[in-house]
Amino acid sequence: MDTSRSAATARPRSMSCRRRGPVLERAILDAALEQLSTVGWNGLTMEGVAAGARTGKAAVYRRWPSKEDLVADALQAGIPSLGDAPDHGSVREDLYQLCRRMRAAMYSKPGYALRSVLHECDTSTAERFHALILGGVIEPSIRLFEEVVHRGVARGDVRADATGSLVCDVIPAMMMYRSKVCGSEWDDADIAAMIDQVMVPLLRPRAG
């Protein structure tokens, strides 16, 4: 079906089809995430983003004077939420569900985009995104781990002194490391093995 023809018939001025304001902005931000997750930070260009959003370069530059500004807003708008801390009655099950959500976020389009920025930016550019990544990704996930651990302490399946800040880094660190270094995609069995081999022994009460 030739939709463009019927649209032209219905609307005498083609200007009325032009996306404006929030709709066009959303399309540009989506195109920026798409570029980051395919060609990466180094490959992303304002021209490519404009083409991806089916608009002109001027429409992009009017809103974002530089690639850095555009990417910062695209990441900010796209960062997936991990939701509330899971609560299934055991630290083992709660960590398992939290890891599955982290994996979904890692392999989402904004997740790929975030890692591309983290890995590819030179140090001076990366610093600009650091607060965004810390505040938008790292700190919210640490708060969820802390909540799961504290609930485990209250329930008795986590030792009371497992409250050091480094304990909550172990899972994000393992997920980043094995995905980068070993090419692991963290299937459900990998997640279960990490929890059983590392997190359960690390957290369990000493008198076990």
Added chain:
Amino acid sequence: MDTSRSAATARPRSMSCRRRGPVLERAILDAALEQLSTVGWNGLTMEGVAAGARTGKAAVYRRWPSKEDLVADALQAGIPSLGDAPDHGSVREDLYQLCRRMRAAMYSKPGYALRSVLHECDTSTAERFHALILGGVIEPSIRLFEEVVHRGVARGDVRADATGSLVCDVIPAMMMYRSKVCGSEWDDADIAAMIDQVMVPLLRPRAG
């Protein structure tokens, strides 16, 4: 002092100053590591390496037909050895010493070069270096951790079932993650905190 003039006086043919064979090769490989650790994988050029080694581009291309070939050899030749597993009578002290050696390797010139390759390469290029990094860096360090853990099991300060493959990934994962994400430089106190908060509880025998 004009050394070029006195050298020209002493040696009638300047050709006799030209470095050949292994000496020139070593200079080129060193220059490649230097480039990787300063301008990174994306910034490295054969011209830049030739300039750094004070030789011509042809001398580089004669030995290495591509940037990938040159970098593979430079990494292979430069990967620092971690030595034998430390043996100080406790798993806590052995892990502490091993982490200090890993930190020295991470912040050495070949260490920066390796991470630049790991982080910056696109997937198809990175695959080419993957076997090299696995065989030259990851596997040797895992063997040292395994030896320290097995000695701890024999001595009694490590639980007998702490032999899963994921346990030996925790320290390298934490060191990569916090250096990349939190900008940690892993001073001695950071290393000690990781061992006391994470590794000692993870490894200790259950009957505590």
